[in-house]
Amino acid sequence: MNSANPLLHHEQLIDYARVRIEHLQPAIEQIIADNHSAIDVIIEQQRNLPTWDDLVLAVDALDARLNNTLYSIAPLLLRGGEWQQAASVCWDLAQAFFVQKRQNTELLALYERLAVSPHGLNLDWQSKAALQRTFRTYRLSGAHLTVAQRVKLMALEQQISDLQNAFYDNLGRSSDSWSLHIVDEQRLRGLPIVNRSAMAAAAQAKGLGGWLIVLEEASCLAVIEHAQDRDLREQVYRAYLQRGASQExxxxxxxxxxxxxxxxxxxxxxxxxxxxxxxxxxxxxxxxxxxxxxxxxxxxxxxxxxxxxxxxxxxxxxxxxxxxxxxxxxxxxxxxxxxNTPLALSEDEVRACFSLDTVIKALVDLARQLFGLVLTEVRSIPTWDPGVRAFEVEQDHALLGYLYIDAIGREGKQADSAWTYYVCNRHIDAEGRYHKAAAALFTSIVPAQDGDPPLLSHLDLRKVFHEFGHCLHHLLVRTSNYHLSDVQNLGPGGFEVAGKLFERWCWSAEYLAAISSHYLTGAALTVPAIQTFLGQLQAQExxxxxxxxxxxxxxxxxxxxxxxxxxxxxxxxxxxxxxxxxxxxxxxxxxxxxxxxxxxxxxxxFGYLWADVYAFDLFSRFEQEGLLNPSTGRALHADLFALGAARPVQVGVEAFLKRPLSAAPFLRWYGLSEV
Incomplete structure (x- = not known):
């Protein structure tokens, strides 16, 4: 099995066409077993004189192998059924390994000995920062506890995991138990065409005529915000606002x-x-x-x-x-x-000018103009679904890594969801080999309907740009340490900054007008028309x-x-x-x-709000110097993105702004008092 398991024998990107369900758990179990054996060897060999390469980078390489495989498996959860079960088991096994590793007192003692040794004292500042992060991680994982206390901690971790699974089970159960079948189209007056079409498709999938409303964000919010039928709004609102609730x-x-x-x-x-x-x-x-x-x-x-x-x-x-x-x-x-004003653009009119292909082209162009990134779609890169698009990412003629875009909603994806997987972290190993970054962007855009391409609402645009910001942040990191390249280590406010920042382009009438293109005629929206549309949305923020x-x-x-x-x-x-x-x-x-x-x-x-304050202030410099100004983009890269988790995000923000952080742009946009 092992010799033929593609999850155990790959350079970096997984050949998904060769992956079978029976490969998943054995691969993770084998990697975990290998890691345990390797850690035992590292402890024995490093006991007298721990070094950076043979201790820190050696253990980082073990983490990288397991995480890279785990996050390559993660998209297979979307296939549902046995795939989801197998991938979930892999996740649980990996998390249990990491908890156990971070409670390894012998390993921690080696890190501590390295830090105070002549070799450790002469490390560069990023390496020292990585060591300090390691100490904190081990302490917060319970390495300092007694054996009995660690057993208790493991039991609590399992209890928390079980409760989290129960949350999703309850939410799924309550959501799946309700739907509303509509046979009179008059009840749907006021709803955008795309939502009515989605409801018709949902009914057809169940073998029904008419329209079917299910407890998904897009459909429910469309009814609550647009339906002229007050009784319909009440029915949907009551059901939607009680998801996850039960008398039991x-x-x-x-x-x-x-x-x-x-x-x-x-x-x-x-x-x-x-x-x-x-x-x-x-x-x-x-x-x-x-x-x-x-x-x-x-x-x-x-x-x-x-x-x-x-x-x-x-x-x-x-x-x-x-x-x-x-x-x-x-x-x-x-x-x-x-x-609402008679001359305002409707949501259907706006959506018609932002097909998925148009938006992806805009994202590629934005990355090129701001950061000099070249995103080249490569159809030969294997993906987990035929609808996924894969890109090589280059800068200054060097291959930085890879980007997957899995944008279209399908069975197995939670409707209206959007998220990012950081598949591989950039790092340089003890042999000096460069390991490229890889990120995967996920959204649930409504699929093509009635011969039309997938079209994005303004909310869809914001979700895609948000996740693209996360991906760019990950791909633009320039630290060489595996864990410092993990932007998730930036904390609640820092981690969300890139996503929140890239949403700001979706609120610029000039930018949206420039990238808009009607999917039938190619006509662009005018700046005044979009300004009116955005003004209406902003008033509801x-x-x-x-x-x-x-x-x-x-x-x-x-x-x-x-x-x-x-x-x-x-x-x-x-x-x-x-x-x-x-x-x-x-x-x-x-x-x-x-x-x-x-x-x-x-x-x-709270990190979402904290990050918003950062993002508005960062964007103010682009507003002053040009939304597509390459010098400003390069400065953002150098001052904020390049150092990953090596320093606090506020330090990078203030370096980019060349002044202390200000909440004024955030407050002004929301119409709030600065007093």
Missing amino acids: SAFDNGQVFQALADARQEKAQLLGFDDFVQFNLQRREGAAAQQVRAFLTDLTRQTQPGLQQERQQLQDFAQQQGLPSIEPWDVAYLRKQLR QPKLAVELAKSLFDLDLHGKADDGRSVVQRVADSFVSAGAWPLADFERPLHAFDHLVAGYDAGY
Whole structure:
């Protein structure tokens, strides 16, 4: 088996055409076994005189081999069924290995001995930074605990993993159990064509006529924001805002969140922290908990006047429309209607000018203009699905790595999702060999319909540009150390900066007009037309900011005060009130589907807002010097992206700006007070 297993014998990129289900688990098990044996040899050989090459780089090479294989397998989860089961087993095996490795006290002692040796004291600053990161990782993984305490920690880790799986099971169960079959097209008045087409396709897939609404973001938000039929809006809103909720505690994600918070709290205290917030900020190199809470409190204060004004405007507008009171399912619809003008572009008109091919060409051009990157599509690179596109990435005639773009929604992908896999980290091994980076971009764009190509809404554009920013960040790192090249080590605010920054181009009317092209005629949108369209969207962003604040406050509250006796439902309600978001009705469970808290953003969701402040300020320099200015792009690369996780992101941001960070651009765009 092993000699024929393509996951064990490859240069860098996997030949997916040769991979079978039976290859997955044996490959990961073999690599883990090899790693255990290699670590034993390293400990024995390095015991007297540990060195950088034979200790640090040797162990990094083991990590790289396992991670590269694991993240190459990860896209196979999307095939569902037995593939998903096998890939999930691989993930669990690898994570268990890494937990065990980071608790290896003999290995940690060698790192510590190296750091204080003459050899270690003469290392360059990046190598010393890598060593300090290693010490922190081992401490936060429990290497300093007693054997009994480590056994307890392993049990808590398993409990947390089981609860995270339960969250997804509950969310999937509740989402799959509801759908609404529409036979009267009049009920869909006001909905964009693309959403009606998707609903018709969903019905056809079930052997039904008419239209089928399922609990997916695009369809549900289209109904809630656009449907003229108020009863339809209510039906969909009630179902969508109760995903993950159940009267049975075992199936209720509120109960899951509480159990998760309790287990995480116990884990943090076992590791010597007061609460999980303190632990996670230390683990991710974030700011101090007090600084984070002060940031959110200040931002909350600044949003209140605008939110109160908007609420009064909606109430006045509702009365004009003959609504004596505003129900929850009216709010988003009224916001759309209040700011709608007869001459405004419709969402269908905008979408028609951004086919997937047009957008990918724009991304390739943007990377070339800003960073001198050349992205060349190579059809001979094997992929995990025929719809995936693969690119070689070059800069200054040197091959940096590879980019996969898996953009189209299909069975197995969570609808409306978008994410990035960092398949391989750039690094140089002990023999001086250069290992190239590889990243994979995933979105769930609605497939081609009725002969039309896949077309992107403005939200789709923002998701694609966001994930492309993550990929570029990864590909542009210039550190030679495997772990310093991992941009995920930048902490909650730092990790999201690149994604948030690249979203800003989607809010430039000049840029969007320049890349737009109607899929039938080739005609471009005009700047004034797009400015009006973007102005309408921007006016709705402040209420969305309030919801993001509520999520961040809930996250910190849950993980900072897990045992104060309040229920998750009460915590959510408190967070919405504190953030000034629209008050919740008794039936609403808006955060029971909050999957970020089981996907790595627990006690760190505030990072999205933190990164937004960075991104707006970074983008202000592009606004001043030109959105496609290559000198500005090269400066961004040199000052922020190139050093990966070798230094805090704020240092890089301020080096690029040549001044201290300012929240003013962020506040101005949202119409908030700077006082």
